[in-house]
């Protein structure tokens with residue numbers, strides 16, 4: 001080892017050089033990702049759109065995610081109801097289960113769970129597919145055939161994810177609330193009618209919209225991470241596997257970070 | 272002398288400390304067939320990708336039809352690519368599309384042809400590479416390697432380009448299929464009047480399809496001449512390559 005990060009005498013890494021190099025690499029990566037995101041968003045917003053590809057992606061990203069989103073939502077709703085009941089019990093507040101379930105699901109958990117599940121199912125899938133296309137020269141072939149990968153590959157995925165995530169989240173909201181109701185009525189002896197009335201009374205349009213706006217952003221993050229990591233995948237099965245892993249981890253972390261930032265923003269503006 | 276359709280002038284390309292191309296000079300005249308020989312890893316595919324604008328050279332120029340296209344983007348780049356066909360080393364067929372959609376890809380996407388017309392033209396072109404209409408609706412994964420090469424060839428020639436790149440068209444094929452591919456290349460290049468740049472390390476193929484042969488070694492073109500003179504090149508490197516000997520000036524990459 002004789003690079004800049006090791007000192008001549010002892011071979012201990014020079015921490016400043018190490019941090020410096022790390023920071024430079026990080027900024028370069030952020031720069032590349034921003035450029036890529038900008039080009040993708042621009043291709044997604046400006047015509048001509050590739051409607052065939054868009055429709056394919058809506059089916060692949062939206063429709064085929066229904067089972068995983070529905071199952072996750074029902075279990076989260078059920079667990080949430082159970083926990084609120086147990087927690088609320090300690091100070092006699094168990095009657096608030098329906099209110100807190102519907103608030104938690106619409107504002108927070110519906111979108112977050114959908115985002116996280118799709119960071120697994122969709123992001124990794126996109127990264128693997130695009131990575132495989134990259135290493136088998138299919139992306140080069142696209143370019144030589146005058147098809148712009150941003151228009152043909154990335155923009156349809158970006159649009160499809162941004163359009164279908166809100167619908168998936170809406171479904172997750174409904175199924176999540178239903179999960180809470182199921183547990184409350186069948187395990188916790190709530191009265192079904194009262195539970196539903198409380199839910200509806202406490203449900204607000206604002207909370208639902210907050211979740212849906214988050215969903216649009218999560219959709220963008222999910223598609224972008226998959227496309228970005230796939231498009232810079234290195235050769236071989238290991239390279240593609242690595243791209244899939246990186247994209248999934250990146251998307252999951254970014255979904256959670258975006259969720260926090262958006263939550264802060266909505267609280268600040270008083271919604 | 273006629274204006275070359277493609278000209279590379281002092282093209283250099285490095286990946287980190289790996290100096291792959293170190294000043295490549297080569298040109299192809301319209302309607303001529305040039306074969307580039309070179310060992311594995313010598314940078315032949317990188318050379319083609321630079322010529323096509325899939326990679327940007329670190330130094331040097333690419334001229335297409337006399338025009339500098341080295342840094343072209345967008346519309347100008349597309350105008351060039353519309354006149355060029357490329358057969359990738361790996362075939363690079365789109366595995367999410369059927370065979371005919373692959374062949375007609377440019378017609379469907381860039382040229383916005385009606386699907387029924389594009390399909391008809393694709394099947395016509397498949398016939399030229401001796402593939403029947405029965406494969407048209409299969410996926411690339413459902414046909415053999417030799418058939419995939421022929422589909423890729425059909426995709427490269429469907430728009431009647433002025434220049435076609437063939438990156439190792441016969442590698443991995445049995446000698447009979449390989450020879451059939453050679454015939455197809457010659458036939459298609461003759462029929463189209465296109466110029467061709469073929470990369471290969473298959474000497475039989477080189478002798479058959481070449482008007483001229485060039486040899487890429489250590490990032491430069493070290494020899495170039497008419498195909499008929501390949502056995503009297505007077506160049507040790509070329510001789511070693513032609514006769515496939517492990518000992519000589521070229522050290523095998525191990």
Ligand SMILES: Nc1ncnc2c1ncn2[C@@H]1O[C@H](COP(=O)(O)OP(=O)(O)OP(=O)(O)O)[C@@H](O)[C@H]1O
Pocket residue numbers: 286289291309310311312313314315316317318360
């Ligand atoms: N995108 C890339 N990034 C980094 N290095 C690359 C890249 N493409 C090619 N190389 C390197 O360039 C060199 C030449 O590669 P190239 O694919 O052109 O070889 P080739 O002559 O086509 O060989 P073969 O006959 O085996 O196909 C190799 O050392 C390869 O590792």
Ligand SMILES: [Mg+2]
Pocket residue numbers: 315316317360438
């Ligand atoms: Mg090659």
